[in-house]
Amino acid sequence: MENYEDALIARDRICFLLYASSKELVRCYKPYLDELGLTYTQCITMMMLWEHESLNVKELGERLYLDSGTLTPLLKKLEAKGLLSRKRSKKDERCLDIQITDKGEDLKAKAANIPNLLSKSVGLSKEEEEQLYTLLNRILSAVSHGREEDTDE
Numbered sequence: 001m002e003n004y005e006d007a008l009i010a011r012d013r014i015c016f017l018l019y020a021s022s023k024e025l026v027r028c029y030k031p032y033l034d035e036l037g038l039t040y041t042q043c044i045t046m047m048m049l050w051e052h053e054s055l056n057v058k059e060l061g062e063r064l065y066l067d068s069g070t071l072t073p074l075l076k077k078l079e080a081k082g083l084l085s086r087k088r089s090k091k092d093e094r095c096l097d098i099q100i101t102d103k104g105e106d107l108k109a110k111a112a113n114i115p116n117l118l119s120k121s122v123g124l125s126k127e128e129e130e131q132l133y134t135l136l137n138r139i140l141s142a143v144s145h146g147r148e149e150d151t152d153e
Contacts, residue, residue, distance in 0.1 A: 018139075028121055032114045036107060041066075042078055043111065049084060049100045050108045056095045057086075065144065083107060 026040045033043050048063055049055065055063070061071045075098060078084045083104035089095035124132065 018136075025118070025122070028118055029114070032111075032117065036111055037081065041070075041074055045074060045078060046083060046100075046104060046107065046111070049098065049104065054097060054099045056089060056097050058095065060098055065140075078104075 029040055029043070033040060036043070038046065044064060045060070048060060052063075057068065057071060057075070060066075060075075061068060064071070066074070075084065075086055079086055081103075082101055085099050085101055087097050087099070089097045119129065122129075
């Protein structure tokens with residue numbers, strides 16, 4: 001059984017390793033994203049839209065794990081760049097639909113090779129990447145599910 005002081009050493013904790021790895025991966029993305037004129041958060045938003053073409057703000061926020069206070073200014077900036085449009089839903093005026101524009105779609109081709117470039121810098125085999133993806137999805141599901149249970153009470 002580890003003692004209390006050992007439990008406090010951040011470098012030995014999964015949470016710290018996830019945080020530091022994530023921060024460093026985002027830093028590796030920066031030069032590529034600068035060429036596109038996007039931040040990392042803007043890029044993952046565009047990636048979600050490239051995959052789904054159209055989502056409402058609520059769906060997009062859920063998929064990106066972003067709250068509306070973060071998502072709204074982000075979407076306004078992407079709209080100002082001409083990469084997406086925001087329109088009231090015809091089905092429900094309370095909902096705001098997000099759609100990728102032609103300019104946003106054109107950016108997809110420029111961004112397409114970025115994951116391959118970064119994959120090389122990570123140094124994992126395809127199998128290791130798949131294992132990591134599975135594990136991270138499991139962690140994300142568990143912690144987000146736990147957070148949902150906390151808010152239900």
